[in-house]
Amino acid sequence: MARGEALLELRSLTITASVADRQLLLLRDVELEVRAGEVVGVVGESGSGKTTLARSVVGLLERNVQVATGRIELVGEVLVGPGTDLTHTARGRSVGMVFQDASRSLNPLMRVRRHLSEVLERHVDGIGRDEVRARSTEVLRRMRIDDPDRVLDSYPHQLSGGLRQRVAIALAVVTNPALVIADECTTALDVTTQAEVVALFRELVDELHIGLLFVTHDLMLASDLCDRIAVMSQGEVVEVGPTDQVLRHPTVDYTRRLLAAVPHWTEGASATHA
Amino acid sequence: MSRVLVRKGLRHLGAALITLWLAVTMAFALGRLSGDPTSNILGPMATPEQRDALQAQLGLDQSLVVQYLDYLKGIVTLDFGTSLQFYQPNLDMILDRLPFTLQLVGAGMAIAVAIGVPLGVLAATREGTWWDRTASALALLGQSVPVFWLGMMLILLFAVRLGWLPAGQSGSWQHLVLPAVTMSLYPMAHVARLTRASMSEVLREPYIDSARARGLRVRSVVWRHGFGNASAPVLTIVVLQAGALLSGAVAVEYVYSWPGLGQLALQAIQFRDFPLVQAIVVFGAITFVVLNQLVDMLHVAIDPRLR
Ligand SMILES: Nc1ncnc2c1ncn2[C@@H]1O[C@H](COP(=O)(O)OP(=O)(O)OP(=O)(O)O)[C@@H](O)[C@H]1O
Numbered sequence: 044m045a046r047g048e049a050l051l052e053l054r055s056l057t058i059t060a061s062v063a064d065r066q067l068l069l070l071r072d073v074e075l076e077v078r079a080g081e082v083v084g085v086v087g088e089s090g091s092g093k094t095t096l097a098r099s100v101v102g103l104l105e106r107n108v109q110v111a112t113g114r115i116e117l118v119g120e121v122l123v124g125p126g127t128d129l130t131h132t133a134r135g136r137s138v139g140m141v142f143q144d145a146s147r148s149l150n151p152l153m154r155v156r157r158h159l160s161e162v163l164e165r166h167v168d169g170i171g172r173d174e175v176r177a178r179s180t181e182v183l184r185r186m187r188i189d190d191p192d193r194v195l196d197s198y199p200h201q202l203s204g205g206l207r208q209r210v211a212i213a214l215a216v217v218t219n220p221a222l223v224i225a226d227e228c229t230t231a232l233d234v235t236t237q238a239e240v241v242a243l244f245r246e247l248v249d250e251l252h253i254g255l256l257f258v259t260h261d262l263m264l265a266s267d268l269c270d271r272i273a274v275m276s277q278g279e280v281v282e283v284g285p286t287d288q289v290l291r292h293p294t295v296d297y298t299r300r301l302l303a304a305v306p307h308w309t310e311g312a313s314a315t316h317a
Numbered sequence: 318m319s320r321v322l323v324r325k326g327l328r329h330l331g332a333a334l335i336t337l338w339l340a341v342t343m344a345f346a347l348g349r350l351s352g353d354p355t356s357n358i359l360g361p362m363a364t365p366e367q368r369d370a371l372q373a374q375l376g377l378d379q380s381l382v383v384q385y386l387d388y389l390k391g392i393v394t395l396d397f398g399t400s401l402q403f404y405q406p407n408l409d410m411i412l413d414r415l416p417f418t419l420q421l422v423g424a425g426m427a428i429a430v431a432i433g434v435p436l437g438v439l440a441a442t443r444e445g446t447w448w449d450r451t452a453s454a455l456a457l458l459g460q461s462v463p464v465f466w467l468g469m470m471l472i473l474l475f476a477v478r479l480g481w482l483p484a485g486q487s488g489s490w491q492h493l494v495l496p497a498v499t500m501s502l503y504p505m506a507h508v509a510r511l512t513r514a515s516m517s518e519v520l521r522e523p524y525i526d527s528a529r530a531r532g533l534r535v536r537s538v539v540w541r542h543g544f545g546n547a548s549a550p551v552l553t554i555v556v557l558q559a560g561a562l563l564s565g566a567v568a569v570e571y572v573y574s575w576p577g578l579g580q581l582a583l584q585a586i587q588f589r590d591f592p593l594v595q596a597i598v599v600f601g602a603i604t605f606v607v608l609n610q611l612v613d614m615l616h617v618a619i620d621p622r623l624r
């Protein structure tokens with residue numbers, strides 16, 4: 044995938060939820076794109092629709108939630124649009140997802156090896172045993188795991204939180220997807236591990252030229268990692284642009300208020316991070 | 318690691334033996350509480366001499382402590398006494414009847430699982446829909462139908478009216494169908510309800526969402542990741558209920574004249590054949606304790622977190 048090419052395009056995406064007999068607006072007319080080799084941060088206060096946005100791309104909206112209008116295209120394939128089904132084949136193949144509670148996103152009854160072989164066998168046609176082995180080891184190495192064999196033979200509960208998080212990321216990228224979505228995937232980690240995961244993501248994006256949609260409510264983290272930032276409020280993207288610009292010269296009050304709520308946030312701090 | 322496992326195993330075994338001892342003692346106490354068996358056996362016209370003779374023969378003239386110790390010694394040496402009405406060793410009779418009961422319980426539980434589990438899974442994956450409500454209503458109904466009534470109805474329909482299947486006794490697979498179906502209904506409903514409850518909890522786990530996000534087939538998500546994690550309580554109920562039915566399938570065996578343990582227990586009770594009743598209760602207790610151990614072992618085999 045060439046750098047700079049638009050991978051993911053959300054066009055006037057409107058998503059509603061049916062509650063009792065009312066329709067709630069979860070997303071309104073969202074426009075967003077993620078290019079290859081780019082990290083796009085999605086920030087905003089709790090309830091602003093970040094998770095809804097992330098989940099709509101992998102077709103994991105809850106049963107009472109539906110796409111009312113708009114379209115989602117991934118590498119030219121229409122995932123969501125008129126006449127398409129929400130359960131598409133891109134899931135796991137061209138888009139991988141890492142969830143908030145990554146340490147609970149592994150099946151406790153299955154070894155790491157089985158997790159990886161399961162997803163490889165599902166998405167790589169005609170893959171053989173040896174290749175599954177090789178790619179499993181390789182992807183863990185890429186996650187900076189020193190002893191991949193031990194990790195492969197472990198059950199999730201035998202691993203530390205940081206390792207489980209890396210395994211969850213490995214599962215999202217092992218099929219070489221064009222796009223990865225991470226929804227608050229560092230929230231449950233301690234600061235050191237958080238920094239390691241962020242560095243890892245940056246490396247993956249730079250080396251593999253994947254696109255990363257990074258959902259977080261942590262503006263510091265976003266300023267560290269993201270190339271561009273989209274600010275969400277009440278289901279709308281109210282501001283989007285290069286990280287530096289959005290965080291140093293916000294154009295809407297909402298962003299200013301978000302920034303003001305971050306302790307120790309100063310113009311200087313954002314400048315050194317950018 | 319293995320040290321821990323051994324210690325755990327020993328503690329389990331100890332607990333099992335204590336449970337067993339309590340059950341065995343309870344069986345003894347119940348046998349003694351149910352009155353003097355000699356008057357029931359000999360009838361009201363018996364002379365005191367006759368009664369004394371029988372009491373001596375049964376060891377009832379000894380003190381309770383001696384009787385109890387004799388009784389424990391018998392169990393340890395696998396001597397379960399002799400039946401008062403059949404004049405045969407109780408153990409032999411139990412072992413004669415056991416294959417029939419095993420057949421019945423095996424077939425009944427197989428039907429219960431084969432229908433109950435998919436029904437529960439279906440309801441859980443379609444929680445809140447028409448499917449779910451129908452399956453749940455059926456399960457509730459299934460748990461409240463009396464076995465006697467169901468057996469009668471099935472006999473009337475399939476044996477009397479349609480003439481497709483025999484109404485009772487044993488000998489061929491056709492004989493097994495109606496009793497097995499009758500027996501399966503209650504556990505089937507129980508299994509369905511439990512599967513639904515356990516599944517609907519598991520389906521909310523983050524690892525289910527992430528399995529879906531990885532694009533796995535619905536089948537794999539629901540069964541491997543979902544039911545795999547929801548199966549433990551279902552397994553427990555299936556094994557323990559099978560255990561309870563081994564010596565407790567009285568109604569089904571009675572309705573269908575099925576020559577199993579339940580039937581034998583019924584005869585024993587009717588005749589106040591207390592050595593036989595005791596033997597059957599002890600057998601049931603042993604089965605229960607053994608199956609409990611089996612369940613624990615199965616859980617450990619399934620879930621690596623318990624190792
Ligand atoms: N299935 C649903 N039915 C009804 N309302 C929903 C549903 N899912 C989400 N919402 C509502 O939509 C809004 C956006 O939720 P969403 O989870 O996308 O927010 P978020 O930005 O991810 O918040 P957080 O930072 O707390 O994770 C919230 O007000 C939420 O209550």
Ligand SMILES: [Mg+2]
Nearest residue numbers: 093094095227
């Ligand atoms: Mg969220």
